[in-house]
Amino acid sequence: MNKLLLLFFVLIGSTIWAQEGIKPLNSNPALIYPELKRSAMQVGTPESGKTSTVPIQLPFVEDFYYATLSNYPAMIKWEDSLVYVNPGFPIAPPSIGVATFDGLNKFGYPYEPDYTNLAESRAADTLTSRDINLYQSGNQFLQASDSIGFSFYYQARGNGEPPEVGDSLILDFYRPGDGVWLNRVWFAKGNTNPNTNDTAFKRTFIWLADTALLKTNFKFRFRNKATTSGNFDHWHLDYVYLNKNRSMLGDTTYNDLTFAHVPSSFLKDYSAMPYQQYNAGDMAQKNSVRIKNNGAQAINMSYENRFYDKSGNQIHAYSGGANGNLLPFKPNGYSQFAPHQNPAFNYTFSALSDSADFTIKHFLYRSQGTSSDFLLDNDTIYQKQIFRNYYAYDDGGAEGGYYVNGANANIALRFTINKDDDLRAVRIYFDPASALTTVQQLSKFRICVWSNNGGYPGSLIYRDSLMYPKYSDSIFKAIPQYSLTSLVKLNAGQTYFIGIQQSVASGIVIGFDRNQDYHQNLYYNLGNGWTPSQIKGSLMVHPVLGEFIPSPASLNETSNKQQLQVNVFPNPVNESVHLRFENNTRRTVSLYNAFGQLLKEYSGTTPTVLFNTLDLDPGVYLLSIKEGTLAPVLRKIIVQH
Numbered sequence: 001m002n003k004l005l006l007l008f009f010v011l012i013g014s015t016i017w018a019q020e021g022i023k024p025l026n027s028n029p030a031l032i033y034p035e036l037k038r039s040a041m042q043v044g045t046p047e048s049g050k051t052s053t054v055p056i057q058l059p060f061v062e063d064f065y066y067a068t069l070s071n072y073p074a075m076i077k078w079e080d081s082l083v084y085v086n087p088g089f090p091i092a093p094p095s096i097g098v099a100t101f102d103g104l105n106k107f108g109y110p111y112e113p114d115y116t117n118l119a120e121s122r123a124a125d126t127l128t129s130r131d132i133n134l135y136q137s138g139n140q141f142l143q144a145s146d147s148i149g150f151s152f153y154y155q156a157r158g159n160g161e162p163p164e165v166g167d168s169l170i171l172d173f174y175r176p177g178d179g180v181w182l183n184r185v186w187f188a189k190g191n192t193n194p195n196t197n198d199t200a201f202k203r204t205f206i207w208l209a210d211t212a213l214l215k216t217n218f219k220f221r222f223r224n225k226a227t228t229s230g231n232f233d234h235w236h237l238d239y240v241y242l243n244k245n246r247s248m249l250g251d252t253t254y255n256d257l258t259f260a261h262v263p264s265s266f267l268k269d270y271s272a273m274p275y276q277q278y279n280a281g282d283m284a285q286k287n288s289v290r291i292k293n294n295g296a297q298a299i300n301m302s303y304e305n306r307f308y309d310k311s312g313n314q315i316h317a318y319s320g321g322a323n324g325n326l327l328p329f330k331p332n333g334y335s336q337f338a339p340h341q342n343p344a345f346n347y348t349f350s351a352l353s354d355s356a357d358f359t360i361k362h363f364l365y366r367s368q369g370t371s372s373d374f375l376l377d378n379d380t381i382y383q384k385q386i387f388r389n390y391y392a393y394d395d396g397g398a399e400g401g402y403y404v405n406g407a408n409a410n411i412a413l414r415f416t417i418n419k420d421d422d423l424r425a426v427r428i429y430f431d432p433a434s435a436l437t438t439v440q441q442l443s444k445f446r447i448c449v450w451s452n453n454g455g456y457p458g459s460l461i462y463r464d465s466l467m468y469p470k471y472s473d474s475i476f477k478a479i480p481q482y483s484l485t486s487l488v489k490l491n492a493g494q495t496y497f498i499g500i501q502q503s504v505a506s507g508i509v510i511g512f513d514r515n516q517d518y519h520q521n522l523y524y525n526l527g528n529g530w531t532p533s534q535i536k537g538s539l540m541v542h543p544v545l546g547e548f549i550p551s552p553a554s555l556n557e558t559s560n561k562q563q564l565q566v567n568v569f570p571n572p573v574n575e576s577v578h579l580r581f582e583n584n585t586r587r588t589v590s591l592y593n594a595f596g597q598l599l600k601e602y603s604g605t606t607p608t609v610l611f612n613t614l615d616l617d618p619g620v621y622l623l624s625i626k627e628g629t630l631a632p633v634l635r636k637i638i639v640q641h
Helices: 003-012
Strands: 020-025 060-062 084-086 098-101 122-128 149-156 168-175 181-188 204-207 219-226 237-243 255-261 272-274 291-293 299-308 314-326 356-368 380-388 400-403 409-416 422-427 445-453 456-463 481-490 495-502 510-513 522-525 528-531 541-545 566-568 578-583 588-592 598-605 607-610 619-626 635-638
Touching: 098 122, 181 204, 219 237, 255 356, 291 299, 291 607, 299 409, 314 495, 356 495, 409 445, 409 541, 445 481, 445 541, 456 481, 456 495, 456 522, 528 588, 566 635
Parallel strands: 272 380
Antiparallel strands: 020 400, 060 237, 084 098, 098 237, 122 219, 149 204, 149 237, 168 181, 168 219, 255 291, 299 314, 299 356, 356 380, 400 510, 409 495, 409 522, 422 481, 422 541, 445 456, 445 495, 522 528, 566 578, 578 607, 588 598, 588 619, 619 635
């Protein structure tokens, strides 16, 4: 099914099609709303934030192990940051973290936010290495006979949307000898059958025998062609390796011990929950950890984890001991040694009096006497366990969008309350570009609460007034929150179902996490009774209880200052964008493109500023507004002609 037909089926909303379904999002919530990032962003990596003009020395190795710390490529290795580094989109990657190529820019919005090119593939993401020294390695001057080989692994689709035959992933080499790019030294096309699941990572190996490449400033780049109006046509890249003295046939396994995915939540029933609702019974007795041996021989290794509070103090330690017989991943799979695969969790957080984030460090190491590890960096990953004022099943990432067909259809998630509390709001991630403007105008919904009836939603307890989906235009903004007209009293020991009633027949698309499977708590009703969801994953709907807690992601170093007031309209914009201020104070307004290049700038005191946008290509742009000592304001605008 091509994307035009997919969009048609979603928009017509006829019940002759699937009652519930998953479709590609047209955005990336993890990039739009930094608060959704559950990993330990403050921990840093050996490569985070660093850059260098000195050519990289062989070997060049990249497996994007820092995907739980940053969603962008490490600046010390890469020139650009258009791809999405993440642990969620791939299926069974060689090691944790991949670079995902799609149709979105670095801010998580479409390169071309329109629906006129759904059947057309255009240039999208690019990932370009920094200069690499292929002229000299140590004291050796490199020759074509030195067996210089370049390899990588790639996967089409994974947990994302399949690239069609017109889409492609492309590799180019820069030839410093004559200052040109050798385009398409390798490429792969999408599948002629877009519904085909692709769960395998394929290996590619290329010799570098051209002496014009063997210079101090060699580099390479990956790029893709995709539908650039949404989160479409996914390719996932891993294990990029460039070195001398390689073998195409013999150099196929790596003596590498690694994690494959982020471990599961340390909460038994949720990925996050309100701190005031937490009790000891909510902790999982064990969680799931996927450990791989990418080598060809069994190895002896150990697994441990450490818990740290928000001040960095260690509060818990676990040792899974050694396993003297971790077999190679192919064909044996992940570690099945119980203390490593499902480490017991016998720690209980003390009663939480306030919101709290805990950092968990997971790490592997080989026993003494075993051979060295090909890549030590992927032996350590970081995870967050958070307690704020809301419940969540998802992990903060959305690999698809969930919808049900039918006007006035209901969607509900199950939650059990430990202590008397008030439901004051619901946080929902609606896909901001998931429908045509005329459909968006009809996409009204009501927040609803139902009682429990034998594990199914029962009688309607509360139904709020009609609301419209909200979309962020600010860099430092949390996921949209919809406050209730009146508080809903929730009683201790009771189970409730919280969700929405939609108005539009084609459904309102809500972010859906494909990695955390809590689908047993998701139900929908098209008017003829409640039906349990059959789609594995978690819906991004977060009930907010108790008192308001400001999101850490909404604060920056200037958050203690008064922020200037500005109205930016329209957005999306066609011919011109207007900025209206409340005073005549001198200010500077700068307009940047997705690459951070300054395009237009105004400095003056007029209360209204206008930028013509007819000369801009469709896409996402950034307005930076500075006024005196007030906190700067950043606004995203979408240009579409």
